[in-house]
Amino acid sequence: MHETAAPAVVHGPPTTFLSKHVFSLDHKVIGLQYYTLALVAVVTGMVLSWLMRIHLGWSSAAIPGLQVLSPNGAPGGVMTPEYYLQLMTMHATIMVFFVLTTAPFAAFGNYFLPIQVGAEDMPFPHFNMMSFWTTFTAFLILVAAFFVPDGPPLSGWTAYAPLSAIGKNAGPGEGTGQVLWAAALGVFCIGQLLGSLNFISTVLDMRTKGMTLARLPVTCWAWFITSCMGLTAFAVLMPATILLILDHVAGTSFFIASGLVLNDQLVPHSGGSTLLWQHLFWFFGHPEVYIAIVPGMGIVTHVLVTNMRRPMLSMKAILYSMWALAFLSYMVYGHHMFVSGMNPFSSLVFSFPTLMITIPSTVVVLIWIGSLYGSKLRINTASLFALGFISMFVSGGVSGFFLAQPSIDIMLHATYFVVGHFHMVMGVAAMFGIFSGTYFWFPKMTGHMMNETIGKIHFWLTFVGTYCIFMPFHYLGWAGNVRRYAAFTDDFLKPLIPVHQFITVAAIFTGAVQLLFIYNLIYSRFRGPAAPANPWEGTSLEWAMPSPPPWNNFGGHDPIVYHDADQYGVKTASGADYIMQNSPEQALGTAEGD
Amino acid sequence: MSHSEVALGGQHAGHHVPVMEPSPFAVPAKKLAMWLFIISDIMTFAACLVAYGFLRNSTANWPRPFQSSTIISVLIMTFILMTSALVMAMAVRAARAGDRPAAFRLSMITLVAGLLFTLLHVREWFGMIGQGVTLFKNPWGTGLFGGAYFSVTGMELLHVIAALIALLIISLGYKSGRYTAVDLENIGLFWQFINIVWMFVVPLIYFMNLAG
Amino acid sequence: MSAAEQQDGLGKYIGVYIGMLVITGIELLIASRHPSGGVLLASMLILAFLGAILGILYFMHLATENRTAIVAFTLFTVFVLAATTYGWTDSFRILFGAPFAK
Numbered sequence: 001m002h003e004t005a006a007p008a009v010v011h012g013p014p015t016t017f018l019s020k021h022v023f024s025l026d027h028k029v030i031g032l033q034y035y036t037l038a039l040v041a042v043v044t045g046m047v048l049s050w051l052m053r054i055h056l057g058w059s060s061a062a063i064p065g066l067q068v069l070s071p072n073g074a075p076g077g078v079m080t081p082e083y084y085l086q087l088m089t090m091h092a093t094i095m096v097f098f099v100l101t102t103a104p105f106a107a108f109g110n111y112f113l114p115i116q117v118g119a120e121d122m123p124f125p126h127f128n129m130m131s132f133w134t135t136f137t138a139f140l141i142l143v144a145a146f147f148v149p150d151g152p153p154l155s156g157w158t159a160y161a162p163l164s165a166i167g168k169n170a171g172p173g174e175g176t177g178q179v180l181w182a183a184a185l186g187v188f189c190i191g192q193l194l195g196s197l198n199f200i201s202t203v204l205d206m207r208t209k210g211m212t213l214a215r216l217p218v219t220c221w222a223w224f225i226t227s228c229m230g231l232t233a234f235a236v237l238m239p240a241t242i243l244l245i246l247d248h249v250a251g252t253s254f255f256i257a258s259g260l261v262l263n264d265q266l267v268p269h270s271g272g273s274t275l276l277w278q279h280l281f282w283f284f285g286h287p288e289v290y291i292a293i294v295p296g297m298g299i300v301t302h303v304l305v306t307n308m309r310r311p312m313l314s315m316k317a318i319l320y321s322m323w324a325l326a327f328l329s330y331m332v333y334g335h336h337m338f339v340s341g342m343n344p345f346s347s348l349v350f351s352f353p354t355l356m357i358t359i360p361s362t363v364v365v366l367i368w369i370g371s372l373y374g375s376k377l378r379i380n381t382a383s384l385f386a387l388g389f390i391s392m393f394v395s396g397g398v399s400g401f402f403l404a405q406p407s408i409d410i411m412l413h414a415t416y417f418v419v420g421h422f423h424m425v426m427g428v429a430a431m432f433g434i435f436s437g438t439y440f441w442f443p444k445m446t447g448h449m450m451n452e453t454i455g456k457i458h459f460w461l462t463f464v465g466t467y468c469i470f471m472p473f474h475y476l477g478w479a480g481n482v483r484r485y486a487a488f489t490d491d492f493l494k495p496l497i498p499v500h501q502f503i504t505v506a507a508i509f510t511g512a513v514q515l516l517f518i519y520n521l522i523y524s525r526f527r528g529p530a531a532p533a534n535p536w537e538g539t540s541l542e543w544a545m546p547s548p549p550p551w552n553n554f555g556g557h558d559p560i561v562y563h564d565a566d567q568y569g570v571k572t573a574s575g576a577d578y579i580m581q582n583s584p585e586q587a588l589g590t591a592e593g594d
Numbered sequence: 595m596s597h598s599e600v601a602l603g604g605q606h607a608g609h610h611v612p613v614m615e616p617s618p619f620a621v622p623a624k625k626l627a628m629w630l631f632i633i634s635d636i637m638t639f640a641a642c643l644v645a646y647g648f649l650r651n652s653t654a655n656w657p658r659p660f661q662s663s664t665i666i667s668v669l670i671m672t673f674i675l676m677t678s679a680l681v682m683a684m685a686v687r688a689a690r691a692g693d694r695p696a697a698f699r700l701s702m703i704t705l706v707a708g709l710l711f712t713l714l715h716v717r718e719w720f721g722m723i724g725q726g727v728t729l730f731k732n733p734w735g736t737g738l739f740g741g742a743y744f745s746v747t748g749m750e751l752l753h754v755i756a757a758l759i760a761l762l763i764i765s766l767g768y769k770s771g772r773y774t775a776v777d778l779e780n781i782g783l784f785w786q787f788i789n790i791v792w793m794f795v796v797p798l799i800y801f802m803n804l805a806g
Numbered sequence: 807m808s809a810a811e812q813q814d815g816l817g818k819y820i821g822v823y824i825g826m827l828v829i830t831g832i833e834l835l836i837a838s839r840h841p842s843g844g845v846l847l848a849s850m851l852i853l854a855f856l857g858a859i860l861g862i863l864y865f866m867h868l869a870t871e872n873r874t875a876i877v878a879f880t881l882f883t884v885f886v887l888a889a890t891t892y893g894w895t896d897s898f899r900i901l902f903g904a905p906f907a908k
Contacts, residue, residue: 120612123623193634197627205623207615231630232886235637243645243745251730252741254645257900271653271736273900276645279893283641330889343895350892558612619875629875633883637890644890647847651897665834672830680823683865684816786865793857796830797850801837 011125013551023133025125026551030132031111032445034102037136038434039518041098044143046511048091055079057497057504059487073151073172082172084486085154089173090145092157093181096288097188098139100426103434104295105230106135106195109223111445113199115542116217118208118559118582120552122198131198134191142184145177153178156484158285158336161255161277165247166267179248182241189238192230199227208541210561215581217540217565218305221319222298225326226291233287240280247272278337286333290325292426293393296433297322297364300386302565303440304368306538307383308375309577310569313367321360328357338406339413347406354404361397365390381455382536385436388463389429395467396424399474414484417477420470428466435459435517442521443535447548448528451520458516465510472499539580540565560584628780632787635753639791642749643798646742657734658803659725664718668800671714672792678707679789686782689775694768697778701765704785708758715751719744743799750795753788761785822864829857 014020024030054063062077073083114122122128145152153173155164159181168175203216203224243254253269255277260267301318305311312318334342334350368390377383399421402408412418435458442450481488481496488497534543541559542549559582567579570587579585619626650656660668685700722743729744731737764781767773833853837846863869868876 119614124627127627193631196634197630200630201623201626204619205614205617205621205626206612209613209615211615213618228882231634232637235634236641236890239638239641239645239749246729246741246745250741251728253730253738254649254741271649271738273648273652273897275893275896276648279648279896280641280645283890283892327885330886334892342893343899346892346895558614560613619878620872621875629879633879636883637886640887640890644893648893648897651894652900654901669830669834673827676823676826676830679826679861679865680819683819686867687816687819783866786861789865790858790861793826793830793861794854797833797837797854801833802846802850804837804840806840 011121023129025121025129027110027114027122027125027128028445028549028551028553030128031107031109033132034107034110034135037132037139038099038103038107041094041102041139042431043518045091045094045099046514048087048094050508050511051079052084052087052091053500053504053507055084055486056488057501069146070151079486081486082154083151085156085171085484086152086173086177088484089154089156089181090142090152093142093185094139095427096157096292097185098135098142099434100292100430101192101288102135104299104430104437105223105226105291106131106192108219108299108434108437108441109199109226109295110195112441112542113202113220113223114206115545115549115553116220116540117202117206118211118541118554118561119202119206120554120558123201123206124194124198127194128198131191131194134187134194138184138188138191141180141187145173145180145184148176148180150175150177153181158281159244159277161244161247161272161274162257162260162267165244165255165272165277166260166262166269167248169262175248179245182244182248186238186241186245189234189241192234196227196230196234199223200231203227208558208561211581212561215561215564217581218301218315218318219295219298219540222295222301222322225322226294229287229291229294229326229329233284233291236280237284240277240284243280244277275337275340275342278340278342282333282336283330285336287326287329289422289426290329292430293433294322294325296389296430299433299437299440300389301368302540303382303386303436304372304377305566305568306440306536307378307380307386308371308568309378310371310375311566312371315566317367318364321363324360325357328353328360332357335404335409338409344406351404351406355401358397358401358404361393365394365397380439380536381450381452381459382436382440384456384459384463385432385439388459389432389436391463392424392429392432392466395471396421396426396429400425412477414482415477416473416481416483419483420473420477423473424466424470428470435462438521440536441542442524443531444542444547444549446525446528447531447546448524448526449531449535450524450528454516454520458513458520461513461516462510465506465513468506469503469510472503475499534580537576537578539563539567539578541581544580544582622776624776624780625783628783632783635787639749639794642746643794646746646798649738649742653736653738655735656803657732657736657739658805659727659732659734659739660800660803661805664721665800665804667714667718668796671711671718672796674707674711674714675789675792678704678711679786681707682782682785686775686779689768689778692775697775698765698769701761701768701778701782705758705761705765708754708761708785712751712754712758715747715754719747719751739803746795746799750788750791753791757781757784757788818864822860825860826857829853829860 011025014024014026021029051063051066054061060078063074063079064077066074066077066079070083073080073086079087110128114120150168150172153159153164154171155174155178159178163170163174164178166174203220246252247254247256253272255274256267256269256272257274258270260269301312331353332350334346335354338347399417403412403418403421439450439455476496476499479496481493488494488500531547533546544559545554561581562584563579563581565581567587569577569590570579571589572579572585572587579587621629681700682704685697685704688700689697726733727740727743729741732740761781764773764777768778833850836849868879
């Protein structure tokens with residue numbers, strides 16, 4: 001039967017190596033492909049951050065081998081200020097797009113969303129496959145910027161115009177590198193669009209019998225909400241990148257204002273608006289932040305409920321809060337632009353919802369903490385990383401209260417305070433969500449258990465290490481340390497250099513600790529003890545199938561769902577303290593007195 | 595029709611029909627995906643039009659070049675596109691009623707109308723280029739005009755061409771029985787969407803820039 | 807949606823079609839009188855949205871879809887569309903120095 005005539009769910013088992021591992025239609029393989037891509041990207045991004053940190057701590061030190069990567073950017077291994085910015089741009093772009101968006105949303109979502117709703121696959125497996133390969137192509141295009149003559153762009157991941165729009169005279173990498181950057185993002189948007197279509201239709205149309213919307217596990221809701229944001233946010237970024245490319249290659253002036261003088265020469269462009277780029281970019285950029293964090297919230301809730309052995313105080317409040325985050329994320333983007341020269345009245349308008357968005361975030365955190373209070377939490381690596389997520393999210397979120405107010409933000413804007421804020425709240429917090437999900441789901445994905453001892457060491461060293469890196473960022477910000485400086489030669493910045501050296505040591509240490517994680521991943525994949533079907537005694541459908549699952553998930557037998565995923569801490573006839581979603585068993589009462 | 599069949603687009607699956615919960619929107623997955631794609635595309639066009647409006651507001655010497663000859667040509671194009679939308683709606687109606695030959699005939703008429711629209715559109719573009727309008731300069735005012743004009747209408751033209759190719763493939767497949775009424779309805783939705791975008795392009799790009 | 811669903815009459819289609827053509831005519835009529843920028847933009851947008859609503863409801867059959875679908879699609883899209891217009895005031899300030907640019 002032709003593929004388009006047959007509903008998508010019935011793709012057969014893979015027959016060749018290519019159809020099994022490379023151009024696979026299986027959502028699980030695609031999820032693992034996304035995970036691998038994110039892993040490659042995160043290692044790349046981390047190495048870039050090391051290079052930058054070494055330069056910030058010891059600005060005259062030569063980094064062996066760097067001159068091979070870029071003879072002009074790092075003559076003799078000592079990077080130029082421009083090359084520092086180029087590395088920073090690539091670090092941020094790779095991390096935001098190919099790690100924070102790809103891993104918690106596309107990787108785990110692809111793998112577990114169809115399973116958790118009880119489907120054999122997503123409704124459009126071909127779109128799904130294309131989604132991964134477009135994203136992969138985008139990654140290749142982006143990384144190619146390292147190898148063009150002038151190197152990658154130096155305009156930051158926000159690519160503010162006019163710097164990003166006037167071409168190679170603006171600095172190294174602002175020619176071909178910037179065009180490659182914009183093209184990579186445009187292509188990335190297409191991949192995410194295809195992914196979002198699949199995710200939303202899976203949740204709405206592919207739920208197995210009994211899996212009503214009210215019984216969906218919280219992770220499904222998190223991925224669903226994220227897809228709704230992705231559907232519209234990336235659709236705005238794509239035309240923006242096209243207009244940026246036109247400014248480069250076709251001589252248009254969408255983002256270049258009149259009368260711009262560069263190197264004592266009048267730029268031959270007129271009429272455009274630099275603010276327009278910021279409006280278009282941040283319209284996408286702010287939902288993007290929540291695209292990175294909301295799946296993490298879902299994963300953490302899921303992991304905590306399983307390990308607390310009792311339901312959250314209110315799962316509904318968590319769900320509504322995640323919806324509120326998504327809703328408000330479209331109304332706050334201007335808080336990135338308080339000092340851009342935007343209409344000051346808009347600052348007021350943006351400040352209010354920005355402060356409001358702290359309410360749903362706080363509600364979620366309070367429910368987590370309130371539910372944890374007095375619970376007999378099972379301490380394993382997954383639950384530790386979930387606790388770490390809460391810690392990072394709170395520590396990074398608190399500084400958001402300051403930055404939300406224009407009067408304070410004007411002082412703190414473009415300082416390390418902002419850098420510390422977003423690294424903690426969306427960077428590290430989301431990373432902890434990814435780690436938590438990995439330790440939690442690894443047995444299901446590979447059929448092997450991960451090593452818990454190495455995992456716990458990995459957690460504690462990472463936890464302490466990241467605080468050592470990012471807390472001092474806040475102090476540096478208060479001291480007036482401006483971000484994006486490649487070296488600190490000004491008098492008032494000189495006393496801060498030891499702080500930077502401390503951060504650099506912490507960053508190299510924390511990065512090195514991640515080798516433990518990678519070792520654990522690879523070793524456990526091949527040598528780890530065999531995983532049972534339900535190692536954590538979870539209730540959702542992914543635990544109702546063998547580890548790893550067969551190509552058609554439930555072996556052609558669709559599960560029937562009788563409960564929501566919160567049946568923990570109950571008395572049952574069999575003596576277990578939980579009831580799986582697909583078990584018709586009824587609870588005899590709660591196991592605990594409370 | 596059972597719920598599961600609705601979810602899959604009103605067809606029987608090959609070897610295994612999963613039993614599923616009803617869709618809250620009662621929209622089959624394929625059609626849902628088309629609607630979602632259209633929502634996403636609305637945002638893409640909105641971003642282009644917002645950029646155009648933003649730049650137009652912030653530029654003093656925005657030209658208003660369109661003479662009556664252009665407007666007449668645009669009116670003819672609008673008439674053709676709207677008629678094709680009507681015919682496409684009728685084709686979908688026939689397909690829903692199971693009248694395969696009529697639906698095929700009507701979608702072929704849509705295809706011809708769409709091709710005619712494309713040709714007139716390209717002719718319009720050549721006319722503009724002939725008057726010296728490029729992406730970055732024109733004889734009348736700010737160079738942004740050409741950039742905005744060609745990018746917004748180019749987006750539209752790109753959509754039209756893609757839709758025509760898809761319409762051709764799906765109509766032929768529908769005639770031979772490879773595609774179903776749902777598939778034809780889907781491409782019909784996309785064609786209607788293109789007509790709706792044109793309803794914004796005409797007043798915002800052409801009528802707002804009338805000469806005189 | 808089901809096969810037994812009510813089919814719209816051809817009359818309704820033709821009514822919508824004529825409505826769309828008439829809307830385009832009114833747009834041209836208003837534009838050819840060269841009203842001030844604000845009036846022109848407002849009337850063009852209102853008329854375009856009217857035409858779009860006709861097309862979406864009847865040619866795209868949203869009117870006969872499930873009520874939840876209509877509400878969800880419409881609210882979501884209109885909200886996100888509305889959110890794109892935050893930058894509007896900034897576009898005037900470059901040229902007119904107002905509001906708040908001086």
